[in-house]
Structures are given as structure tokens and as C-alpha cells.
Amino acid sequence: MTDRDDTKEEFAAVLRRLRQLPEAARARLQSRFSQALLDETFEIATPRGPLAFVLLGRGSAIRARAVLTKQPGTIEWIDSFRPNSVFWDVGANVGVYALYAGLRGDTKVVAFEPAAVNYFLLAANCEANRLDSRVDCLLVGLGSGGAIGRLAVSQFSPAESFTFRAKPDEPIRARQAAVILSMDQLVEEFGLEPPNYIKIDVPGLTEEIVAGGARTLARPDVRELHIEMRERSGSGQRIVAALADLGFAVAARPAHGGGTTDVTFART
Numbered sequence: 001m002t003d004r005d006d007t008k009e010e011f012a013a014v015l016r017r018l019r020q021l022p023e024a025a026r027a028r029l030q031s032r033f034s035q036a037l038l039d040e041t042f043e044i045a046t047p048r049g050p051l052a053f054v055l056l057g058r059g060s061a062i063r064a065r066a067v068l069t070k071q072p073g074t075i076e077w078i079d080s081f082r083p084n085s086v087f088w089d090v091g092a093n094v095g096v097y098a099l100y101a102g103l104r105g106d107t108k109v110v111a112f113e114p115a116a117v118n119y120f121l122l123a124a125n126c127e128a129n130r131l132d133s134r135v136d137c138l139l140v141g142l143g144s145g146g147a148i149g150r151l152a153v154s155q156f157s158p159a160e161s162f163t164f165r166a167k168p169d170e171p172i173r174a175r176q177a178a179v180i181l182s183m184d185q186l187v188e189e190f191g192l193e194p195p196n197y198i199k200i201d202v203p204g205l206t207e208e209i210v211a212g213g214a215r216t217l218a219r220p221d222v223r224e225l226h227i228e229m230r231e232r233s234g235s236g237q238r239i240v241a242a243l244a245d246l247g248f249a250v251a252a253r254p255a256h257g258g259g260t261t262d263v264t265f266a267r268t
Helices: 003-019 023-039 058-065 072-079 096-102 116-128 183-188 206-211 234-245
Strands: 042-044 051-053 085-090 107-112 135-138 147-152 175-181 197-200 224-229 248-252 261-267
Touching (some): 072 096, 072 224, 072 261, 096 135, 197 206, 206 234, 224 234, 234 248
Parallel strands (some): 085 107, 107 135, 197 224
Antiparallel strands (some): 042 051, 147 175, 248 261
């Protein structure tokens, strides 16, 4: 029997005992236990100092443990930022890269995440690391313009990747309504400070995000974009062409598996 099997059996035993308690006692113990687990953050060492993560569900632990190894090219890219820059993390999930950028101390970070369960962890992680003065967390999705989207998401699957474009044959446990705004709207109507660096990790919506940020991306102070994409796909080729029209060219392609690449675009 492995350590993992032992852990599963021990956890199952705890659940059985919990279910056997009287209703009031179970409610008190379960609420105290869940609160204690939220308060007991998981810490990871990074070159810029420790990062603490609130663990809720299996996915959050996986993301926390892989902060430096899942996409090392993204970490290196964040390390390359000029001082006193503004960084937008579009599709931040639980905030792994937004938090790491926040550790720099000289970078203003705006993290966008439309899934409520992931947004909770994103904001909680910022609080746990005392980065709420450096990282602004927005419960909003980005797209080509203002809209209300329907996100295929389960609030019981924290730290997972969700989509506005679920496939017809893909089982959907639940949906969540979410506000969608464009980059141009955020800057021009809401007064958000324009970014110098933008990370986009929103499969299926990157084209719309770029289209909705044409005026913002044309600003000379936007220096680089870092996009997870399938560059050789039709969508990927259209994204490359659209960014070329806005003055950007491919500067790096650090691969990280799964058929996708983190493509860095720099202003030419």
C-alpha cells in the first residue's frame, strides 16, 4: 500500500466519523475544520521570496506546487519586466503569475478572472501574501466588447480552467453568468491604467480580446504580450497577423507541452 492509499483511507475514515455526528455537532465541526484548512496556507519558495496559497480542491495544490516549473518561460518573462511597469494578467485563475509579479515590488498588477470560485482563491491568495496593495483582482472576463457571457464552470471545481466556448459534446456540470469587457473599455471608460505587459491565457477568446484592445495595444507604452496559443492553427495565425498590424512581432516561443506554446510578442 502506498502513502497515497494510506492518506485516502485516513481521509475516508474522517468523513465517515463526521457523518455519524449529530446534526448540530457536525455543522460546528465541519465549519471550523473548513475554516482551519483555509487559514492553513501552503507556502512555496521562489527566487523573489515565499508565496502562500490557499488550498481548496486538488487543482489549487497542483498549481501552487508547480509555480516555478509548469511554465518556466512565463516566470523568466516576468523577471524581465522593466521597473515601475503595469502588468495585466488576463485569465489569472488562482493568481500564480500575478502573485509572482507582485513579489517584484516595482510592478503594478491587474489580474482578471471571471470564474467566481477561482476569483475567490485569487483574492484570498493576494490577501494571504499581503499583496492587495500591489495586485488589483477584477471579477471580469475580457473580450471584444461589453457583454454578459455564460461560463461553463462548476463552483465545486476550484483552480480548474473554464471556458465561455464549451464544445457541444462536452458535459457541462453548471454555468455561471459573467461580465465581459474589452481592454479599450477598461482603459477609456473605467480609467484603468494602461498596461506595459499583458499575459493572455484564455483559450478560444484570444482573438476577441486582441480585437477589443486595438486602441490600447496601439499605444507605444504597451511593450510585450505573452500569449498561450496554438500558433500554427488558423486562430493562431490570425492573432499573429493582428498583432503584426499593431506593431508586434514574435520574440520568443517557450513551449510547455499540451500542444500549446507561450508566444511572446514584442513591439518592433
